[in-house]
Amino acid sequence: MKYLPLLLTLLPSIASAAGVVYEGTEGPGKGKHIVLIAGDDEYRSEEALPQLGQILAKHHGFKCTVLFPIGRDGTINPKAEESTIPGTEVLETADLMILGLRFRDLPDEQMKPIVDYIESGKPIIGLRTSTHAFNIKGDKKYAKYSWGNNDKAYLKGFGKQVLGETWVAHHGAHGSEATRGIIVKGEESHPILKGIASGEIFGPSDVYTVSLPLPGDSKPLVLGEVVAGMKPEDKAVEGKKNDPMMPIAWTKTYKTASGKQARVFTTTMGAATDLTNEALRRLLVNASFWALEMESKIPDKANVELVGEYNPSKFSFGGFKKGVKPQDHAWNK
Numbered sequence: 001m002k003y004l005p006l007l008l009t010l011l012p013s014i015a016s017a018a019g020v021v022y023e024g025t026e027g028p029g030k031g032k033h034i035v036l037i038a039g040d041d042e043y044r045s046e047e048a049l050p051q052l053g054q055i056l057a058k059h060h061g062f063k064c065t066v067l068f069p070i071g072r073d074g075t076i077n078p079k080a081e082e083s084t085i086p087g088t089e090v091l092e093t094a095d096l097m098i099l100g101l102r103f104r105d106l107p108d109e110q111m112k113p114i115v116d117y118i119e120s121g122k123p124i125i126g127l128r129t130s131t132h133a134f135n136i137k138g139d140k141k142y143a144k145y146s147w148g149n150n151d152k153a154y155l156k157g158f159g160k161q162v163l164g165e166t167w168v169a170h171h172g173a174h175g176s177e178a179t180r181g182i183i184v185k186g187e188e189s190h191p192i193l194k195g196i197a198s199g200e201i202f203g204p205s206d207v208y209t210v211s212l213p214l215p216g217d218s219k220p221l222v223l224g225e226v227v228a229g230m231k232p233e234d235k236a237v238e239g240k241k242n243d244p245m246m247p248i249a250w251t252k253t254y255k256t257a258s259g260k261q262a263r264v265f266t267t268t269m270g271a272a273t274d275l276t277n278e279a280l281r282r283l284l285v286n287a288s289f290w291a292l293e294m295e296s297k298i299p300d301k302a303n304v305e306l307v308g309e310y311n312p313s314k315f316s317f318g319g320f321k322k323g324v325k326p327q328d329h330a331w332n333k
Contacts, residue, residue, distance in 0.1 A: 027061025
């Protein structure tokens, strides 16, 4: 399948105090709206999601809205205790929600549209720390979605119930052992893996521990080989860290309270620096098509060329770029 690349001048972006919109015009995603929500203070989702949104809009035609954690001064501030995420009401028109969150305790009025979306039966993609997206204190209205929820009716909250896992531990050594993606045997022909060879996925973020087996109908697609270093050419770590290897990408369904079935894709990769890897970007683009039940439209090798300059910050707490506003994430030049 081929469609013409679009000129940036034909792709307007609309910025507000809450977020930025990338208007895709042509491509198989035309008419579909993806909302990407950033909010973690380590892996730089505030840099990764604008780039992913631009790729989905420019190369594939999706309308993409990116929301950010905003501090009191109106700039992007990923620190959970210093910011909230305005604009979540835009989820009312979303066809797909992509999350890059960590330990958020949002005001009820910002959390409600997210919960309404979760329980709508529409598809969800969770990246990296979204397994522990919410840390809602006390007896607040939406506390059951918190990562540490001990209520057996919704044990371990959004992460475990919707995405398939909550926070467990670092499996690879954080900051010194990278991740190589190995395709699960028998899943090579899965549409999400189209155009991706085993071993091509690589990222400097480490493998997360997950509890095996994953719940329900979870289907692991990619396993995380712990790498003895931070370069793609580095060898695998020997020993128990890779025996067995942890799943780092899987699909599942989420059954809502009303009985609707939502398609879900989760990957424990997704740091801004991970997106420098072409195969990882292709995994996320393919997953977006699959989540929207558009797998028949996934190209043999989806265009995932970076849009403009992309020089992501290294993951670290407090390492975000200060003074950046949503409008600064208008189309890259």
